[in-house]
Amino acid sequence: MTETKNLVEGSWVPQACTLxxxxxxxxxxxxxxxxxxxxxxxxxxxxxxVRLELRAEPAVAGRAADLMVRENRCCSxxxxxxxxxxxxxxxxxxxxxxxxxxxxxxxARAVSGGRS
Known part of the structure; x- marks a missing residue:
């Protein structure tokens, strides 16, 4: 398993992250x-x-795509x-x-509605 490090109570970031x-x-x-x-x-x-069903709106698709591209740069x-x-x-x-x-x-973050 990958080691994780706490940023604040209840949040996580993988050690492999370059952000x-x-x-x-x-x-x-x-x-x-x-x-x-x-x-x-x-x-x-x-x-x-995991498959997350999102609201089927162009703005949501754009936000998700932008975030995923940026996330993949630091966590490939x-x-x-x-x-x-x-x-x-x-x-x-x-x-x-x-x-x-x-x-x-x-x-877990998705299940909690985005809260840490």
Whole structure:
């Protein structure tokens, strides 16, 4: 498992993250805001992958895509897929086995409505 480090009580960032430490709480807040405002459903597809159903709106798709591109620059182990099908919008997030703890933390944050 990947080691994680606490930023503040209840939040996480993987040791592999290259985002400057000062920017990490801001990025966590961006994830929290997206999860709180746009996630309408979630399915844990398997141990290494989760599918978050988002509000099917162009602005939500744009925000999610922008955040995922920026996140992938500092945490390249993530695989993000933004999927539209039949008027629905979903974000799939996958990780290699060594980073399942990071996915677990991301899922916990989504379940809590974006709160730490």
């Amino acid at each position: 400057p430490t000062a920017e990490q709480p801001l990025r966590l807040a961006e994830f929290g805001e997206l999860w709180a405002s746009a996630v309408v459903g979630m399915e844990r597809v398997d141990r290494l992958r 182990f993530f695989t993000f897929s933004l999927i539209t099908n039949g008027g629905r919008l979903a974000l799939e997030v996958a990780v290699p086995a060594g980073h399942v703890d990071v996915l677990d933390a991301l899922v």
